[in-house]
Amino acid sequence: MPSSFSITDTGRQRNMNQDYIFTSDIPVNSLPNLYIVADGMGGHNAGDYASRFTVNHVAQSVMETKEKEPARILEKALQEANSALRRIAGEKRSMYGMGTTFVAVTISGNRVLAANVGDSRLYVLHPPARIRQVTVDHSLVEEMVQAGRIDRETARQMPDKNIITRAVGAEDDLKVDFFREVLTDGDLLLLCSDGLTNMLKEEEIAEIVFSFRSLEKAADRLVYAANMAGGADNISVVLVNPFDSGRLLA
Numbered sequence: 632m633p634s635s636f637s638i639t640d641t642g643r644q645r646n647m648n649q650d651y652i653f654t655s656d657i658p659v660n661s662l663p664n665l666y667i668v669a670d671g672m673g674g675h676n677a678g679d680y681a682s683r684f685t686v687n688h689v690a691q692s693v694m695e696t697k698e699k700e701p702a703r704i705l706e707k708a709l710q711e712a713n714s715a716l717r718r719i720a721g722e723k724r725s726m727y728g729m730g731t732t733f734v735a736v737t738i739s740g741n742r743v744l745a746a747n748v749g750d751s752r753l754y755v756l757h758p759p760a761r762i763r764q765v766t767v768d769h770s771l772v773e774e775m776v777q778a779g780r781i782d783r784e785t786a787r788q789m790p791d792k793n794i795i796t797r798a799v800g801a802e803d804d805l806k807v808d809f810f811r812e813v814l815t816d817g818d819l820l821l822l823c824s825d826g827l828t829n830m831l832k833e834e835e836i837a838e839i840v841f842s843f844r845s846l847e848k849a850a851d852r853l854v855y856a857a858n859m860a861g862g863a864d865n866i867s868v869v870l871v872n873p874f875d876s877g878r879l880l881a
Contacts, residue, residue, distance in 0.1 A: 632656060633664055633738050634878040636846035637869040640854045642826055642862035649678035650824050650867040651686045651731075656876070659693050662701055662737045668751045668867050670824040672798065673729030681716060681729040685799050688712040689735070701737055702809050705746040709733065709799065709807050716800035730798035734766060734822055738873050743812040743820065748805065749798050751867075752828060754821040754836070755812060762821075762837035765810050769797035787832070793825065820871040823853075826864035830857040846870045846878045 633656055641648045649671035659665045669686050671678030692708035720726045732749025743765075745753045750768040757763075767773065771794045772786045781789070799805060819840065827836070831853070839856055843849040850868045857866045872878065 632876045633871050633873045634846065634876045635666060635869060635871040636850050636878055637666075637867075638850045638854055639865065639867040640826075640858070640862075642858060642864050642866050647679070648865050649682055649731075650826065650865040651679075651682035652822075652867050652869055653686045653690050654869055659690065660696060661699050661704060662693055663739050665690070665693060665735065665737050666820075666822055666869050666871055667733070667735045668822040668824055668869055669731045669733045669799075670749070670751050670826070670865065670867070671729065671731040672795075673726070677720075677726045677729035678731070680726060681731040681800055684716060684719070685712045685731050685733060688715060689733075701739075701744050702746075705735055705737075705744075705809075706807055709746065709748070710805060713799050713805040714803075717803060720800060730800035732795065732824070733799050736820060736822060736871070738814075738820075738871070741814045741873065743810075743814060743873070745810040745812070747808045747810065749795050750793075751822070751824050753810070754823070754833075755814070756819040756821060756837055756840055757815070758817050758841055760834070760837040760841050762833045764833070765812055767808065768795075769808075770795045787829075793829070814873055816874060818873065820869075820873060822867075822869040822871075824865060824867040826862075826866035827853060827857050827868060829864060830860040830862065830866075840870070846872060
């Protein structure tokens with residue numbers, strides 16, 4: 632059974648948190664486990680509502696569905712959450728324009744299925760200090776990277792790097808990207824909001840994670856380091872060890 636540790640922090644924005652997370656190392660209906668990170672947008676109240684509503688709606692849908700295929704389960708849950716969020720935004724003026732990024736993962740043995748909308752990310756980490764982004768951001772800057780107009784390091788410095796092109800609640804027709812990974816012994820998973828990745832380089836993240844033997848200490852230090860680097864946004868981290876139930880790194 633996998634083990635996980637999650638933490639969310641307001642960063643230097645002490646009066647607001649638009650991130651929301653969900654973790655379950657045990658089965659959620661037909662899914663063997665479930666891990667989610669969402670980062671809301673549309674103003675403080677609207678962003679907080681959008682992320683919390685979407686995560687809770689998806690988790691409830693997963694618990695109640697009669698579907699058995701994991702990708703179909705997550706797709707259906709996200710489509711339902713998107714429709715409900717759009718309806719609420721249309722009914723409440725204060726919620727107009729709200730939306731949220733969303734990344735979810737479920738693990739079966741050494742196989743990973745991820746669903747992604749927006750720029751919250753999934754990484755695979757492997758000792759001694761390797762890291763690889765699995766998801767592809769739905770953002771203007773990422774489109775520039777994919778087109779070869781800028782490199783990754785330049786992308787990190789772009790002032791408009793937080794402009795996303797896809798979010799739950801943004802459009803009636805929601806497109807969800809799915810990714811499948813096969814893990815090897817020693818691999819760890821990291822789900823996070825951009826409050827972490829905007830503050831720390833990927834190699835810094837990997838070095839921090841593998842400097843500790845427990846998921847708790849590694850996650851705490853990631854948040855601490857992001858805050859020390861500026862903490863300009865909410866910071867959410869979910870670290871998962873797919874091969875160990877004791878929350879210890881190899």
